[in-house]
Amino acid sequence: MALGLGLLTVPAGAAAGAPAPTEAAATTTAAAEPNVKATQPEAAAEARRTGRRTEVGSLRAEATQVFANPTGTFTVEQSLRPQRTKRSGTWVPVDATLVFAADGSVQPVASTIGMTFSGGGGKPIVELNNQGRKLAFSWDTALPKPTLKANVATYTEVLPGVDLVVVADVDSFSEQLIVKNAEAARNPKLGALRFATRTAGVDVKTDGDGTLRALDAQGREYFNGSQPRMWDSKPAAQARSAGLGTSLATDADPGPTTAMPARIADGALEIVPDRALLTASDTVFPVVIDPVFGGSMQNWTFGYKPYPASSYWNGANFNEGDGNSWTAVARVGYESDTGGTARSFFQMDSRPLWDLKIASSTLRIRADHSWSCTKKAISVYDTPSISASVTWNNTTGWWTNKIATARTGSGGGSSCPSGPVEWDVTSAARSAAANHWWSWSLGLRADDESTVNSWTKFVASSAVMSTEYNSVPKAPTSYATNPWTPCGENPPFGTIGDTQVSLNSRVEDPDGGTVYAHFALWRIGDNPNIVDTRVAVSSGGTATLNVPTNLLPTGTYSWFSRAEDPAGDVSAWAPVCHFVVDRSRPSEVPKVTSTKFTADAATTGKARETGQFTFSANGVADVEDFEYWSDWDGNHQTAGTPCTGCDRSLDIRVALNGALNLYVQSKDAAGNRSDIAIYSFWANRQGFTDKPGDLDGDGNTDLLSVTPDGELRRYPGTGQGTHAPARTSSQVVDVDGAKYWQGNLMTRYSDWNGDEYEDVLVRRRDPVTNAYKLYLHPNNGDGYSCISCGTGVQEFALRDPANDHLQNADQILAIGNVTGDDTGLGVGYPDFVVSSGGLLWLYQGSGPSLILDYPNREPVLIGSSGWDSMTLAAPGDVNGDTYPDLWARDKNTGELFLYPGVEQNSATAGIGLGGSHRVLIDSGLPGTTTPHLVATDANNDGTSDFWSYQNTGDGSMYVTWGSGPTGFSSFQRTGYGWQNYYIF
Numbered sequence: 001m002a003l004g005l006g007l008l009t010v011p012a013g014a015a016a017g018a019p020a021p022t023e024a025a026a027t028t029t030a031a032a033e034p035n036v037k038a039t040q041p042e043a044a045a046e047a048r049r050t051g052r053r054t055e056v057g058s059l060r061a062e063a064t065q066v067f068a069n070p071t072g073t074f075t076v077e078q079s080l081r082p083q084r085t086k087r088s089g090t091w092v093p094v095d096a097t098l099v100f101a102a103d104g105s106v107q108p109v110a111s112t113i114g115m116t117f118s119g120g121g122g123k124p125i126v127e128l129n130n131q132g133r134k135l136a137f138s139w140d141t142a143l144p145k146p147t148l149k150a151n152v153a154t155y156t157e158v159l160p161g162v163d164l165v166v167v168a169d170v171d172s173f174s175e176q177l178i179v180k181n182a183e184a185a186r187n188p189k190l191g192a193l194r195f196a197t198r199t200a201g202v203d204v205k206t207d208g209d210g211t212l213r214a215l216d217a218q219g220r221e222y223f224n225g226s227q228p229r230m231w232d233s234k235p236a237a238q239a240r241s242a243g244l245g246t247s248l249a250t251d252a253d254p255g256p257t258t259a260m261p262a263r264i265a266d267g268a269l270e271i272v273p274d275r276a277l278l279t280a281s282d283t284v285f286p287v288v289i290d291p292v293f294g295g296s297m298q299n300w301t302f303g304y305k306p307y308p309a310s311s312y313w314n315g316a317n318f319n320e321g322d323g324n325s326w327t328a329v330a331r332v333g334y335e336s337d338t339g340g341t342a343r344s345f346f347q348m349d350s351r352p353l354w355d356l357k358i359a360s361s362t363l364r365i366r367a368d369h370s371w372s373c374t375k376k377a378i379s380v381y382d383t384p385s386i387s388a389s390v391t392w393n394n395t396t397g398w399w400t401n402k403i404a405t406a407r408t409g410s411g412g413g414s415s416c417p418s419g420p421v422e423w424d425v426t427s428a429a430r431s432a433a434a435n436h437w438w439s440w441s442l443g444l445r446a447d448d449e450s451t452v453n454s455w456t457k458f459v460a461s462s463a464v465m466s467t468e469y470n471s472v473p474k475a476p477t478s479y480a481t482n483p484w485t486p487c488g489e490n491p492p493f494g495t496i497g498d499t500q501v502s503l504n505s506r507v508e509d510p511d512g513g514t515v516y517a518h519f520a521l522w523r524i525g526d527n528p529n530i531v532d533t534r535v536a537v538s539s540g541g542t543a544t545l546n547v548p549t550n551l552l553p554t555g556t557y558s559w560f561s562r563a564e565d566p567a568g569d570v571s572a573w574a575p576v577c578h579f580v581v582d583r584s585r586p587s588e589v590p591k592v593t594s595t596k597f598t599a600d601a602a603t604t605g606k607a608r609e610t611g612q613f614t615f616s617a618n619g620v621a622d623v624e625d626f627e628y629w630s631d632w633d634g635n636h637q638t639a640g641t642p643c644t645g646c647d648r649s650l651d652i653r654v655a656l657n658g659a660l661n662l663y664v665q666s667k668d669a670a671g672n673r674s675d676i677a678i679y680s681f682w683a684n685r686q687g688f689t690d691k692p693g694d695l696d697g698d699g700n701t702d703l704l705s706v707t708p709d710g711e712l713r714r715y716p717g718t719g720q721g722t723h724a725p726a727r728t729s730s731q732v733v734d735v736d737g738a739k740y741w742q743g744n745l746m747t748r749y750s751d752w753n754g755d756e757y758e759d760v761l762v763r764r765r766d767p768v769t770n771a772y773k774l775y776l777h778p779n780n781g782d783g784y785s786c787i788s789c790g791t792g793v794q795e796f797a798l799r800d801p802a803n804d805h806l807q808n809a810d811q812i813l814a815i816g817n818v819t820g821d822d823t824g825l826g827v828g829y830p831d832f833v834v835s836s837g838g839l840l841w842l843y844q845g846s847g848p849s850l851i852l853d854y855p856n857r858e859p860v861l862i863g864s865s866g867w868d869s870m871t872l873a874a875p876g877d878v879n880g881d882t883y884p885d886l887w888a889r890d891k892n893t894g895e896l897f898l899y900p901g902v903e904q905n906s907a908t909a910g911i912g913l914g915g916s917h918r919v920l921i922d923s924g925l926p927g928t929t930t931p932h933l934v935a936t937d938a939n940n941d942g943t944s945d946f947w948s949y950q951n952t953g954d955g956s957m958y959v960t961w962g963s964g965p966t967g968f969s970s971f972q973r974t975g976y977g978w979q980n981y982y983i984f
Helices: 040-050 275-279 426-434
Strands: 002-004 054-056 064-068 074-079 084-087 090-093 095-100 106-110 114-117 126-130 133-138 147-149 152-159 162-168 172-179 193-200 203-206 212-215 221-225 229-231 262-265 268-271 287-290 299-304 329-335 340-349 357-370 376-383 402-408 419-424 439-446 456-459 464-470 474-482 501-508 514-523 531-538 542-547 555-564 577-581 591-593 609-616 623-630 648-654 658-668 677-683 703-706 712-715 745-747 760-765 772-777 809-816 831-836 839-843 860-863 870-876 885-890 896-899 919-922 933-936 945-949 957-964 967-975
Touching: 040 054, 040 064, 095 147, 114 162, 126 221, 133 221, 193 203, 299 329, 329 357, 329 376, 357 426, 376 419, 376 426, 402 419, 426 439, 474 555, 474 577, 474 677, 501 514, 501 555, 514 542, 531 542, 591 677, 609 658, 623 648, 745 809, 760 809, 809 870, 831 870, 870 933, 885 933, 919 967
Parallel strands: 329 439
Antiparallel strands: 002 172, 054 064, 064 074, 074 464, 084 090, 095 106, 106 114, 114 126, 126 133, 133 193, 147 152, 152 162, 162 172, 172 287, 193 268, 203 212, 203 262, 212 221, 229 287, 262 268, 299 340, 329 340, 329 456, 340 439, 357 419, 357 456, 357 464, 376 402, 376 439, 474 501, 501 542, 514 531, 514 555, 555 577, 591 609, 609 648, 623 658, 658 677, 703 712, 745 760, 760 772, 809 831, 831 839, 839 860, 870 885, 885 896, 896 919, 933 945, 945 957, 957 967
């Protein structure tokens, strides 16, 4: 049986030893490579500086690399075969060598999936884990301890005269029963083989032709396989006399194989071997019984006319005449040695291409054998999606959508050695990207299948899809006039007096570099634009356009902006803003200066530092006071005691970092206000990330709560388990008649937008669609959760609706960097878990992109049942092994459990957090009386404690003191009156 999963399956032959090396370049860690930068903007800048393409380390995946080009575009290169895998957050080369693990099981050294083989005894033959979806197959009796050699495990005499041989690959495995003699073949147990199955997150079924498929609830395929087959050891007809890469014309016939019926019944895979083949007088032993089960997402196969009903999924079932049941060769055209005609297919993961503006896409495969050096036409076609059921017979009508043609004679001799062949597949790539195809399939066939000159063989694992693209800029998120006016949709609109007006818009391109803000401004009631122009700025910066005063007489005006990049790609327009110009109002805005905080990043101050800002009347005689507010604090404040004609110097703590604005108005004795002056400056980062739970940077963990009235409050920690008096932690607003913070799922742990502060995540309904969405509320640096301050609330994106587990969620929990990502360059992204319908899902962070299902970081199922009865908390690394752990309280029994995190890698993201190796650490906390638990280090001793309150009596709040990884010493009452509060 050959089973596999992940991005690709090319199982090795049962007696082949280690699989052939992958064709793509060897992998090193990102930190060891000088031409790697962590983010797209950094890589783009480095590529422009050096004139060489630079890899984006944070986008590296098992089979994918992304490069910034000196021209300003990017290239994503997708290998058909995995090249690398994660171990403890670091990329390492894949390695299928089998070793004994500490628990006695057998595992590959570095696979891209969770793959555990039996070390003997009653354990399953194999246990597989693909993004939390699990599948196990078991033999019906205890297995002997296997002998290991390279990537092969041999279990001898599982039946008299029958060995079980398992061959691992980095993302799959092959399992075969080797029937060694006629006596063994007569064993009645070979009349029907039964492999007990155990699954989590998928259901296994067989199609009519015996193809096996394992699907999740959304119908997505995580495991698949071709029809089971068997064969004896007769030499294949006209066995190949020249190996791959020679110039000879001979080729192997795959030899006769016999299909076996297969079905899933009563929790087992049942396969019926061909009794006639086992007992025939001319059968040559050993006989190989090889039910096949393989992977999904990136695969290859071919149709072969001599055996038109046979499937060769990922090279399976093709006998090359060397005793193996696998081939690594894709082939096209006609050869006369065996009368064979072949057509090949490749399936690529198209998710990395979604929403990209594709400039070009090329399919590249190495031709390693050709009938001759004569160049022949081989075309690539856009075909229906391939599966393990593909045969010659059922694909004859697929060849109508030709994409491109290449001519090659590579591999035909010393004068035309092996080499890559390329096809332009841009049109198909654009369709896959625009339509959000999960995968896309391409077919190769010779244009003239009547001549032997068409016969060409390709190294299947060398297939690479290289796509050059440009990211579309983001729509502006921060835009305003100066003097400032609100961006109102309905009157009355903000008014500007007799002064210079500028339009400001912050624009950003995921690719970095230069971005243009395109401004359009018009007078209401007039058709022509007064302004229609672009202003260049570095990505992430604010572009300013000064509008000549003579273009803005008294009247009402509308304007908007969008981002454009040098390639001509544009964002959506920002919402239309309106303002009124009244030339009869006072003309001068106050003047604002600061020596501490300036626009120069080299000399300006840091976030959370205090600097002096001076406000002056700017020549207006009757100004007696000033009113000001900021990006980090939207509350309007006055400068002090009225003083006509006085300048005011104030010490102001700047909580945020980055590009910031301070807004100031002057007031006269009658209370009349001037236009709003904007003082723009830069604040550098503090250089470190706050400890978990510390919202204001004082080193103590704080508590957040939503009151029964819907107010979000922060209770600053004292470092002694108690709290300082509550402070309002956000705006109190109504949305469609409902309090913004009330009745939502909320969590906070880690920095989600890269500003070094711990942020708040909220699942709440979209007021337009009524669907639940996840929102990020950035921390302003003082523990205030922004709705409109700074960059304001940000929405997480979801690329594939099948990955949406928020709609029925009962809890969300930010938990820290579970997966240990990402680049080897000091960049790590926080993750969070979602409890939904009794299942527990791990969502892997993608950094500032805020994409919930980023390519190769889709949600992982880590808990398969019972999680709707649990209350979750994030204690951090409780046991000191550097991996984040999880606390879960059973609401019914009141027991609190520790689910220890373990070493994370590509194959086992989130393993342990939802597993069975939990430890009981406390009790007496039933959900009826103790609705919430908040993990904290309340006294800064490095040990995890927790806050909870009793929802009975006087609503007492308690801190329970931790005494180590698995216990607590005592508890202390810290307050009362907490009934019906939501704490987190």
